[in-house]
Amino acid sequence: MTSPAGSQTTARAPAPHQHLELAVSTVVFSLRPGPAQDRPTLWLPLVRRIRDPFCGRWALPGGPLEDHHDLAASARETLKATTGLEPRHLEQLYAFGDVDRSGQTDQRVVSIVYWALVRPEEDAEADHGDNVAWFPADETLRRHEDGTAPLAFDHGVILRYALQRLRAKITYSPIAHAFLPEEFPLTRLREVYEAILGRDLDPSNFRRQVLAQGSVESTGRRMTGTNHRPPLLYRSAPNRSRYTLTIEENP
């Protein structure tokens, strides 16, 4: 076998019993009021399967890779078509391709999975019938793992990994802004972090940290009509982080 990556070998004959399919899916997160209205929590949209295998179960939005679309563009397209969402932040998560993950013996599906963040305003617009719905992320994962309401395919594993990645990434990268509108008081931003990390943060220390690292900048204006001292409004600052790796899906 001397054929290197990106090989042009055209003679690769798939085993007659397995057909290879390349799909693109996306784990979309949004922040919404939790069950008790204590703290906002992460939600994600799922699509109900209308054919076998896993007919009736919920699955991540996605579809086959579209020709003449790059991977990220294909994720965006498919996501818009299935759910109407156009996320602000989109990033590749992982490629899943275990032999047996398709749920059918005569077919193998390799999925390039993306994860995305949308703002709450963008949540509601789509009405795609009762085959698309939003679910609380942690509860969905819990009910998948205890067998109460399992997801289709290996999408439970994917969801768990996406949650881990989000929680890890938010500690070193200013992605939290993607959940918020253009201008926001620092308390909103802190609530995003608290929701994702699942614990309270000291308002004072949070302010100091986020200002020191320079991921936000003040607009100079203040919020009005508050019941208390009006907070300054901030916007997300142009990214000068050293952590940004060069592969960027966000134009």
Add this chain to the structure above:
Amino acid sequence: MTSPAGSQTTARAPAPHQHLELAVSTVVFSLRPGPAQDRPTLWLPLVRRIRDPFCGRWALPGGPLEDHHDLAASARETLKATTGLEPRHLEQLYAFGDVDRSGQTDQRVVSIVYWALVRPEEDAEADHGDNVAWFPADETLRRHEDGTAPLAFDHGVILRYALQRLRAKITYSPIAHAFLPEEFPLTRLREVYEAILGRDLDPSNFRRQVLAQGSVESTGRRMTGTNHRPPLLYRSAPNRSRYTLTIEENP
């Protein structure tokens, strides 16, 4: 489009002019003496292409995805077949699938790229003729980017990304051990870090850090036959890091 991820849609007709191919490639890193023998540097194996497109250029080892092998297993298999290497650490890097990356208009290649670390002992064993050779990583990247010796396909982009990922990951994860034999003095480990980060580290502070975080444990034994005070030998400790995400390719 209601077909969710992992879709079973069998009716997807590829555009007649483009054939879709799924490949698996690996960026393998090893530590070897540098050009000047000051400090060891990163090297990687490349494979010379023997057909168009990019005939004669060097490319990452890889090949088409093998049926009845999971993605990581396919990477291991293909790597062993092309270079004889069986890396100690293997991890998925990224999926590359831009429409035009194959260098041919009638074909589209999506590559799932892995990256791997091997120990120097494992380097040399393979003799696959003059179509497989080792190159210094940084110099290869430089000569790709200034046009002196461009790599095939988009493998320059891939190499740059892999180097970034390695340098980022070594700061928060104990992967450096994968370059070393079972037992090693801390100075060896420090040299690995120095080579990858490209700067000297204080031996004393390095020792304190690495012992405090517990990624290595002492064997109790010492090196013998040294020209100086014999150092203690350490081995890598069972991973108790919180940073390890759940998708593990390393059995």
Add this chain to the structure above:
DNA sequence: CACCCTTCAGGTTGACATGACTTTATGATG
């Protein structure tokens, strides 16, 4: 308008991590 309530905004303190540097230990060598 005096007073209270709430949240904003900035400051202080102590525990701990990090970087630069110094000192002592231990084997081989001649």
Add this chain to the structure above:
DNA sequence: CATCATAAAGTCATGTCAACCTGAAGGGTG
């Protein structure tokens, strides 16, 4: 036994971070 080379441990100044404290600035209420 003096010397050499490196290991291993200790010292000290500085920086960072969580926890806590204090005052500021609005609206609401009587």
